Amino acid sequence: MSGRLYGLGLGPGDPELLTLKAHRLLRAVPVIAYPLAAGGTSFARTIAAPHLPGGQREIAIPLEMSTDRAPGQAAYDTAAHAIAAELEAGFDVAVLCEGDPFFYGSFLYLFSRLAARYETTIVPGISSVMAGAAAIRRPLSARHDAVTILPATLPDEALRARIEAADSVAILKLGRHFGRVKTLIASMGLTGQAVYAERVSLPGERILPLAETGDAAPYFALVLLYRGAEPAILGPLAPAEPGR
Structure with missing residues (x-):
C-alpha cells in the first residue's frame, strides 16, 4: 500500500502558529521534504524545527530564485521522483510549506506531479x-x-x-x-x-x-x-x- 502525501501549511514563520493537525503530522510522518534556498537554508524547515521529533528522513529540494522556470522545474522533477520512491515503499511524506500550500506556494508543482498517483491531503496554514x-x-x-x-x-x-x-x-x-x-x-x-x-x-x-x-x-x-x-x-x- 502506498504512503500518503501531505502538503503541510506551516504559517507565516512563528512556530506557534501551526495548526494542531500540522503539529500532529509533523511528529508522526517518517519523511519530510522542504524547499532549500540557494545558500543552504530552508525557511519552511526552520519553522517546523521545534516540533520535529528527530530521526525522520529528509528530502531537500534545492531551488533558485530566478525568472527562468527551467531549473526550478527540473528540481521539482527530481524531488517528485524521490518523494514517489518513499510513497511507493509505503511511507507517508509531508512537504513543508511556508504559509499555506495552495497560496502562492511551491507545493503546487509537486502536487501536479504526484496527486494523481498518490492519496494526498492538504493541510491549510495561516497566510x-x-x-x-x-x-x-x-x-x-x-x-x-x-x-x-x-x-x-x-x-x-x-x-x-x-x-x-x-x-x-x-x-x-x-x-x-x-x-x-x-x-x-x-x-x-x-x-x-x-x-x-x-x-x-x-x-x-x-x-x-x-x-x-x-x-x-x-x-x-x-x-x-x-x-x-x-x-x-x-x-x-x-x-x-x-x-x-
Whole structure:
C-alpha cells in the first residue's frame, strides 16, 4: 500500500502558529521534504524545527530564485521522483510549506506531479495576509468590501487598475519591486492609507505606515492598503500589542 502525501501549511514563520493537525503530522510522518534556498537554508524547515521529533528522513529540494522556470522545474522533477520512491515503499511524506500550500506556494508543482498517483491531503496554514492584518491590528475588510491580493511582480499598469477596482488590497512579494510599488501608491494619492509589514510573526518584525519606510524591502514583506468605506477600519491604527 502506498504512503500518503501531505502538503503541510506551516504559517507565516512563528512556530506557534501551526495548526494542531500540522503539529500532529509533523511528529508522526517518517519523511519530510522542504524547499532549500540557494545558500543552504530552508525557511519552511526552520519553522517546523521545534516540533520535529528527530530521526525522520529528509528530502531537500534545492531551488533558485530566478525568472527562468527551467531549473526550478527540473528540481521539482527530481524531488517528485524521490518523494514517489518513499510513497511507493509505503511511507507517508509531508512537504513543508511556508504559509499555506495552495497560496502562492511551491507545493503546487509537486502536487501536479504526484496527486494523481498518490492519496494526498492538504493541510491549510495561516497566510501572510491574515498574519499581516493581525500584526498591523487593522481588519482587512468588512461588510461588502472586495479584497484583492496582488503580487508586486505585476507591471504598474496592472497594479494600478486592480488597486483602483478594490476596497482592500494586499501586495505581496515586494523585495526588489518595493520602491516601484511605493512610488505607484504615492502617485495614486494612497500612501496615507497603506501600512507596511515585514517578517510578520518573526523576530525582527517591522510594522510601519508606508510613508515612513525607505525604498528597500525583503521578499517576505507586504503592504496592506484600505480604500473601502467602513469607518471602524478607516480610524487610526490600534497601538502595537505589548510584548510582540
